[in-house]
Amino acid sequence: MTTESQIAARILSDQEVEAYDLDSLPVQASIDLNNLYDLPPELREPVLISMAEQSGDLACMLALTDLYLIEKDQPELAKPWLDKMLAQDYLPAYASEAQMYMFGKYYQQDLDKAITLFERLAERYIAAEDYQQYAAPLAFCYLSLAQIYQAQQNIAMMMMHYFNALQLSDSETADHLANMFHPEIDVDPASKSLLVVLHCVFLTLAADFIHQRCDAVDDDQQRNIMLLNYVAKKGETLETIASYELTAKQSQQADALVKAWHDGDHQLLIEAAMEYVNGAS
Structure with missing residues (x-):
């Protein structure tokens, strides 16, 4: 999940649905997830579900969670997949959980809880042996923290985290x-x-x-x-x-x-x- 704004789901016509052969779509976990984003959410969802169920691929689960949180605004459907990822200590899932608290999706909005989750996640990325490979998700943690502190009008903490992210x-x-x-x-x-x-x-x-x-x-x-x-x-x-x-x-x-x-x-x-x-x- 990268933004609070929701992307409106486009309703497909019957002709458009028939133009896609769902049975022919690949479900192997090795598929490049980026290729799936050319599909509208209505068609991407069953493919991701199939991939996640067949392979247990955590990246597929994360993509499915993002789809429910961002594009379909159905956090109740995202929660089971989030739980599966958290059970395997999949780090990107903690960012999704933090954003659910940040924006009040499924959970009641709790900015302090979101801060705690983002801070813990940032600490784990920094503690990694080669944390430079986590520059992008670490920057996302800092940017999210900056936005939360901006909402709380805590200027000092806001600027600190903006520059933490900028230095990445x-x-x-x-x-x-x-x-x-x-x-x-x-x-x-x-x-x-x-x-x-x-x-x-x-x-x-x-x-x-x-x-x-x-x-x-x-x-x-x-x-x-x-x-x-x-x-x-x-x-x-x-x-x-x-x-x-x-x-x-x-x-x-x-x-x-x-x-x-x-x-x-x-x-x-x-x-x-x-x-x-x-x-x-």
Whole structure:
């Protein structure tokens, strides 16, 4: 589960249903789950159920759980599959459980419980022998924690976890921060100058992180898709930055912050962001 928003399920016509031969769909656990997402939820559901029941594949169970939580908004159907995964101590399942508490799906909404679950999961990822391979799910934990603390208006904890996630080169987190530090939220010229710089920095990092991930992908088709996403994202970013007509000083400041971040000096950007946050508060 990646967002609170629900994706409306598309109702198939009789002709569309007949166009699919369910009996011919593969059910082997080795199937690439990504290929299934071309199917509408109504057809994806029986395939995932068959795969999960026949193989016991935990990734299939997780995909089925996400389908019920996100696309069909049927958390009562997700719960049995969640229990099966938790019984086998499947780490990604704890993130689903935490989100069910976070958004009040099946369980009564309990943000403190969600915080506890996300924190425990993050600790387990960090404790792993090669925790770098868990950078994406770890960043998701931090991003979720940041959003919870944002809802609770705990600014210090919110910013700490946003930057925890950002230090894992998470593009989604950079996008969240770019939206948070958007020039439209402040009309004070004295503080807006820094705000524009921060917005441009986070937009740039969001695109750069997509490009960085391309190098870690072995599959040529997936890498090409990511490169296309990067090109589109970079183009949008450059167009947005150009629209702000930055002064020479602002451009230099933005470039310096981006370079420092990529060089491993994260503190400069953290301090710049906190300077604005503290000034705005």
